[in-house]
Amino acid sequence: MNMFDSLIDKASRGVAQRTSRRGFLTKVSAALFAGAAIPLLPVARGDNGYPGVGDQVSGIDGDPGDPSACDYWRYCAIDGFLCSCCGGSAGSCPPGTEMSPTTWIGICKNPEDGLNYAISYNDCCGKTSCGRCLCNNNEGDRPVYMPYANNDINWCLGAKSTVYTCSTGMVIGVRGGDS
Amino acid sequence: MVIHNPLTRLALTITFAISTQLSAAQPLTETDVGEFDYMIHCQGCHQADGSGTPGATPDLRSYGTALLRTVEGRQYFVRVPGSRNAPITDLQLARVLNHIIDDILADPSGQVEPLQRFDEAEVAAYRPTAIDNVDLLRATLLQQVSTGIGLQLVSQGR
Numbered sequence: 001m002n003m004f005d006s007l008i009d010k011a012s013r014g015v016a017q018r019t020s021r022r023g024f025l026t027k028v029s030a031a032l033f034a035g036a037a038i039p040l041l042p043v044a045r046g047d048n049g050y051p052g053v054g055d056q057v058s059g060i061d062g063d064p065g066d067p068s069a070c071d072y073w074r075y076c077a078i079d080g081f082l083c084s085c086c087g088g089s090a091g092s093c094p095p096g097t098e099m100s101p102t103t104w105i106g107i108c109k110n111p112e113d114g115l116n117y118a119i120s121y122n123d124c125c126g127k128t129s130c131g132r133c134l135c136n137n138n139e140g141d142r143p144v145y146m147p148y149a150n151n152d153i154n155w156c157l158g159a160k161s162t163v164y165t166c167s168t169g170m171v172i173g174v175r176g177g178d179s
Numbered sequence: 180m181v182i183h184n185p186l187t188r189l190a191l192t193i194t195f196a197i198s199t200q201l202s203a204a205q206p207l208t209e210t211d212v213g214e215f216d217y218m219i220h221c222q223g224c225h226q227a228d229g230s231g232t233p234g235a236t237p238d239l240r241s242y243g244t245a246l247l248r249t250v251e252g253r254q255y256f257v258r259v260p261g262s263r264n265a266p267i268t269d270l271q272l273a274r275v276l277n278h279i280i281d282d283i284l285a286d287p288s289g290q291v292e293p294l295q296r297f298d299e300a301e302v303a304a305y306r307p308t309a310i311d312n313v314d315l316l317r318a319t320l321l322q323q324v325s326t327g328i329g330l331q332l333v334s335q336g337r
Contacts, residue, residue: 102232103223118210118218148223148261155223158232172227173210173218 050133053085062112070135072169074119077106077139079151080167083124085133090169093124097165100125102158104151105172106140118173123164125156130166213274214282220265221275229283242321243284247294249330252320257297257305259313269306273297295333 056068065072067090068082074090075082087094103122110117142149156162210218218227225231229239246252256262256279262272276297284294310316323329 101226102235105218105223107219118215120218120223142266146264146266148220149266157235172222173215175210175212175215 050085053133056084056089058090062110064110064112067169068133070133070137073108073110074117074169074171075135076108076137077104077119077141077151078121078167078169079136079138079141080121080123080134080164081130082133082135083130083166083168086124086130086166088124088166088168092168094127094130094165097124097126098159098161099123099168100156100159103155104148104153106149106151108139116175117171118175120168120170120172121151121155122168122170123155123159124166124168125159125163126161127163127165129164211278212271213276213278216265216267216271216275217278220267221261224261229279237317239279239283242317242324243279244286244291244294245324246320247280247284248333249320249324250333251330252324253297253301253333254305254308255310255316255320257302258308258310260310263306263309269302270299272306273299273302276302 050068053068055066058065058067065074067074068084070078070082072090082090083093084090088097093099100123103120105118105120107116108119109115138151140149141151144150144152147153154162154164156164224236225239229243231238243256246255256276257272262276265272265275267275280294280296286293320330
């Protein structure tokens, strides 16, 4: 037996004398279990109040707030599930859904610059309702006899599918503070 | 195109991210007051370009120019429920209608004679009267426009 074989032989016997196979399996099992359990721990994931939804930012200068929270300034007149919490964003639909061309448009004041912005709340349509981050803010909302200013209407009526999924909030115009 | 070089991919990703940020940070220019009111009170159904929604909201561009050259057509534009009942003043409505004339119905080639714009007095004169059946009136007006019978053309130089 050459020197290399002898070295391996001694090392293997040493390991066999100091450890047990059951002990090794126990440690591996513990590691696997712990790894699976860590995501279940009640750790903080943002302060927007929705489990599993982290804080977000739009990344645009002068656009403060969290697009996944109901108090985000662009959502002052939104009624529905936030696409930001549903695989989309404040300006895009989740995969597999279609943005309805018809929509309701409200006015929200941006706290950063004090200007009034026209916000288009286009609905995303075609999948089952998202069910996450339900917001019902009604600034400027009018009764259904003024349909173009009512946010209770299913605006998916202009899309291929009228199944409502979630709502976006996009800036389309801006006026000074007196508008 | 498939990019295999990791460095090239990284460079493209960074370039895209920077360009996206720059475009997003472009300050908006203030929207014209007539266009802003059009956004709030009309655009949800009529769309920014006036194309409307097939089967629900008519395409303004298909009949707007012809109707707005007649007195009856101008009355129609002021009296349709979306205009007449909008919570805006006569002056604001005149500006909204002028946005439609200037930006939606304008002929980019400049060969068609420009439409007469609205003023507050014209809107105030037409607005108090309601329309009973909008679809029927529009169909009747369009038929009259096509035949040239029964409509009073707007006098030029108003």
